[in-house]
Amino acid sequence: MTTGPAPAPRTPAGGAGLAALITAPDTALIALDYDGTLSPIVSRPADAMPAPGAVEALRALAARVGTCAIITGRPVDALLELTGLANGNGERAGLENLTVLGQYGLQRWDGATGATTSPEPLPGIATVRSQLPEVLRDAPPGVTVEDKTQALVIHVRRAANPDAALGALAPALRRLAEENGLEAAPGKRVLELRPPNHDKGRALRELVEERTARSVLVAGDDLGDLPAFDAVDELRGLGIAGLTVCSDGPEVPAALRERADLVVDGPLGVVTLLNLLAARIG
Numbered sequence: 001m002t003t004g005p006a007p008a009p010r011t012p013a014g015g016a017g018l019a020a021l022i023t024a025p026d027t028a029l030i031a032l033d034y035d036g037t038l039s040p041i042v043s044r045p046a047d048a049m050p051a052p053g054a055v056e057a058l059r060a061l062a063a064r065v066g067t068c069a070i071i072t073g074r075p076v077d078a079l080l081e082l083t084g085l086a087n088g089n090g091e092r093a094g095l096e097n098l099t100v101l102g103q104y105g106l107q108r109w110d111g112a113t114g115a116t117t118s119p120e121p122l123p124g125i126a127t128v129r130s131q132l133p134e135v136l137r138d139a140p141p142g143v144t145v146e147d148k149t150q151a152l153v154i155h156v157r158r159a160a161n162p163d164a165a166l167g168a169l170a171p172a173l174r175r176l177a178e179e180n181g182l183e184a185a186p187g188k189r190v191l192e193l194r195p196p197n198h199d200k201g202r203a204l205r206e207l208v209e210e211r212t213a214r215s216v217l218v219a220g221d222d223l224g225d226l227p228a229f230d231a232v233d234e235l236r237g238l239g240i241a242g243l244t245v246c247s248d249g250p251e252v253p254a255a256l257r258e259r260a261d262l263v264v265d266g267p268l269g270v271v272t273l274l275n276l277l278a279a280r281i282g
């Protein structure tokens, strides 16, 4: 078990959040992003394995706090496959307090039951899927589409000039999303065309309410995590203690880094933090 000095949030509110998590773990909710937080950013989404020790740290915490959640843009099935969580019924032992909220809260998997809920895709998704080849006809080599059934992600990381590729494609992609009732949400070297009104802030608020959590930790690394940081601010106003954590790295938006109560060094820093928390909770 990792030992060491307690992490030191740089804000009093973050310090209060950390203290509440450790002193009353039964009512704590720990919410973690996947890509860039539990897993290093890589060029192909299918290759994004968990950081060394991430799954073990997650299991250790899930056994010690009231609620442990992965709130991710990934589909639930992709997340479970990448992490190896829940490969077969027996392996769910100890994951009773773990929930995965996939596709920004559209989908859900619970370790207690092993069941997944997933809505039908919006009709606009099929239209966008059929029109994307034409919109991407002149895209440079390396631009790819990740089809998540409920959302479509345009990846430019493998283009020779990712920023230029995204800049050139974004207006047409935004138009396509708008015409079909979808939202175009930016992320690290991606533009995601997804259903509106579902974000990590909503997902977090609903889970906190359902679990009657009294303290929350949110860790993330990208623009899609900012609504969850906003939710932590709102929850503090309701008397629920909170700690926001930035998993830092070269592509982390300044808006997220500057707002975080605690900044750690990428997924390995997150793993160390989770292990320290587990050791402190005991």
Ligand SMILES: O=P(O)(O)OC[C@H]1O[C@H](O[C@H]2O[C@H](CO)[C@@H](O)[C@H](O)[C@H]2O)[C@H](O)[C@@H](O)[C@@H]1O
Pocket: 033, 034, 035, 036, 040, 041, 042, 043, 044, 045, 048, 071, 072, 073, 074, 146, 148, 153, 155, 157, 187, 188, 189, 190, 192, 222, 224
């Ligand atoms: O909420 P998250 O768990 O962070 O998921 C957000 C998106 O992450 C994935 O894309 C990002 O990670 C890829 C693998 O490291 C990387 O190649 C890509 O450039 C990143 O933007 C994922 O592919 C998306 O579906 C998620 O929505």
